Amino acid sequence: MLVPVRPLSDLSPGDAVRLEPQHTLDPTGPGVAIFLTEDGELHAIDDSCTHQDAALSDGYLEGCFIECPLHAALFDLRTGEPDGPPASVPVRTHPVVVVEGWIHVDLGGAEEIAA
Ligand code: FES
DSSP states (O other): OEEEEEEGGGOOTTOEEEEOGGGSSOTTSOOEEEEEOTTSOEEEEESSOSSSSOOGGGSEEETTEEEOTTTOOEEETTTOOBOSTTOOSOOOEEOEEEETTEEEEESTTOOOOOO
């Protein structure tokens, strides 16, 4: 399921936007954080740290990594894998595409979190 987020032209490199939970398949879930890296790559992950409850869209973007704003765990936006403690569980990633200038997140193609 492709969900439109906003025009790509609204974002500058280093920006993050949040897709609110009511616009996802899980209205009680964390929502989705979408990032435009300095290299122009788009990545989407669940907007919740797997350590505790912090919005990763409020974190610090550096390259393809997002640093959690609460305890500084780093997550690789390409894989969702944490890069060290205190987080040990990957965050779920979602495919992102641009259709007619709009960023879309493919929530139907979400990868499952590894057990
Ligand atoms: S809540 Fe993210 S590292 Fe603790």
